[in-house]
Amino acid sequence: PTHSRPNFSGPPPSSMAAGPDAYLQGNMRMTLEDPELWKNFHEIGTEMIITKPGRRMFPHCKINLSGLIPCAKYILLVDMVPVDGFRYKWNKEKWEVAGKAEPQPPCRTYLHPDSPAPGSHWMKQSVSFLKLKLTNNTLDQHGHIILHSMHRYHPRFHIVQADDLFSVRWSVFQTFTFPETSFTAVTAYQNTKITKLKIDHNPFAKGFRDEGTTKKGGRSNKSPACLEKRAKTSDVLIRDSEDSPTDFCRSSYEGYDGEEGDMPKRKEVDGVKEERYSPWAADREHSVRTESPAGADPRDIYNTEQLVPAPASYQPYRFHEYGKSPSPSSSVGSSNSGSGRSSFESRVPDVATVPDHDPSKPRTHEVGPSPCGPHHPVPAPQDYPGVLNMTMAQAGKPAVIGHHIYSPYGAEQPLGQWSGAGPAQYPHPPPPPPHHLTTDYSTQAVHHGYHHGNVAEWSQYPLFSYSCW
DNA sequence: TCCACTCCCACTTTTGAACAGC
């Protein structure tokens, strides 16, 4: 079920060589909370609103973790990865490919505010990424994850064993994805069924529910059918989805019929009832089926253990990913063809970097001294070519997008979100010159300067392309 | 004309300060 693969191609990370503890991470398990709700959205084709000031996700990402070393500290991160290389449009009740994807916006990774925290902390309760926000503002200064509207993404969850955010250069990490969490970024909802689901389940949108006799009750009455069947439980939701005209859902994705036909093959795993996913899912399901271990839990089959980060192995994938032809069928195939495994694995760089520690910086979000003492592996700082350093912006001081650490929590909390370095080829201003990052880091940051001409380009892709918020 | 996007509105929940009681 859980696939673990030390696929590091560069110098051996100290954390990996530090001791057997590092390998225990192979037992990590991550499950998605509210999978039924996610599936309900996914069956229709999840859409997530993106706005300039940033918008939360709904459903928001909430996970459960097990198999961590209770004493060891971990940081949890989320980033968003393009599902394919296309731009979409909503046309007559269905999504259609509208051309090639726009160049990647600055890549950012959301760091869970509790990070770093002992494994026991992460395992004792579910971990919510409620405050993660999505934006379409490429100049965003708040550290929100920048996405393109009308593009499809899926979240990736990274668990990095790291004593703190700065002292680790190399760390073993594992990445998880959940097929049902993929979504289309939009500036306004396209599918009224999605709107309805959001209104029905997001407490902030109660005012738009029909049942409530509020002033605005009528406003949300665009698709009154099925509203009386609305219920809060997932079971009812599924029923609702099934009751509603199925041909609507299907017709919404006519172009993907071929893949949808495979859906019933999915098996029920781990008590999670297998549902027919939307054609978005069909894309991914196809990948999963062909490239994941049979019988894998659909919620964690993408799990892999990796090291942080390897630009060399990274770039080829990226180029491959975005150089493909804009055809839906080929998109799925080509995006996965590199590894012959899950689309996830082909996307993930073999290694990524975790920045050095700045001793002068306060460690916020740190949950205090490890109850187990300092014996768990703490990788020693190392310098390798291509290592992406990071820097922390001074509190309240704006920094170049993707190059600095910002704090969404105020000056007293200098860490909250990592954001990737700006892409060299990204057309929107201000695209930092490829070497700007290096300059920034060597002059402002704490860490050793390093020279790697492709840093900006490398960090265009999400995983552990760091600048921190 | 179309469509993606932004702004603003009315609504809701969440948050946190202020206060009271023990």
Add this chain to the structure above:
DNA sequence: AGCTGTTCAAAAGTGGGAGTGG
């Protein structure tokens, strides 16, 4: 003084409609 619980206003989070601009 310190803790806990309650109240209430402000802040933040919602989707929709209208307007804008390419």
